[in-house]
Amino acid sequence: MGCDECVNTTKYGCTECSEGFFYYNSSCGGGCPPSMYANPNTRTCEECQPPCLTCSQLNNQSCTNCPSGYLLFNGTCITYCPVTHYEGLLGEYPIVQVPACISKILLNFTLRLTTEARVIYIDFSQSIIATILAISQRINIQIENSMVASEFYMISPVTASTIKFKYLGD
Numbered sequence: 001m002g003c004d005e006c007v008n009t010t011k012y013g014c015t016e017c018s019e020g021f022f023y024y025n026s027s028c029g030g031g032c033p034p035s036m037y038a039n040p041n042t043r044t045c046e047e048c049q050p051p052c053l054t055c056s057q058l059n060n061q062s063c064t065n066c067p068s069g070y071l072l073f074n075g076t077c078i079t080y081c082p083v084t085h086y087e088g089l090l091g092e093y094p095i096v097q098v099p100a101c102i103s104k105i106l107l108n109f110t111l112r113l114t115t116e117a118r119v120i121y122i123d124f125s126q127s128i129i130a131t132i133l134a135i136s137q138r139i140n141i142q143i144e145n146s147m148v149a150s151e152f153y154m155i156s157p158v159t160a161s162t163i164k165f166k167y168l169g170d
Helices: 129-138
Strands: 003-006 014-017 022-024 027-029 036-039 044-047 063-065 071-073 076-078 085-090 098-103 109-113 119-124 141-143 146-148 153-159 162-167
Touching: 014 022, 022 036, 063 071, 071 085, 129 153
Parallel strands: 014 027, 022 044, 071 098
Antiparallel strands: 003 014, 022 027, 036 044, 071 076, 085 098, 109 119, 119 162, 141 146, 153 162
């Protein structure tokens, strides 16, 4: 099945595969091993270019997974992420997770004063509603040269991209 030309009638006698089948190990199959590219033009399984572990085309800019010690970055395998990215995982746990460079979200903010005593609004450049809890636990507040302990202020969401900061101390 899937064999257009063969040298004998066994599964391993194929020399050329039918459309939709790929030649590997003297037989034709519906796909290729994970480390190989299924070339639709030649109907053969071809090794991915190093350092790709798996690939979507026959070049080293089309990697879909990288060997240990490498990170996937825009189709290439690199050893460390650029400053605009962070190390993370692509894919769905537990099915597959690929170590990769994930784009950082640049988050800028402006402060807006209010008429309410000890209250300011912090307007972020992007929505932070999904990360407000993580952000509020990592914010360090400094007034003049003194760090403010978390029990002396309150942070609460106002909109998807605005939080309200209220100083509770004297």
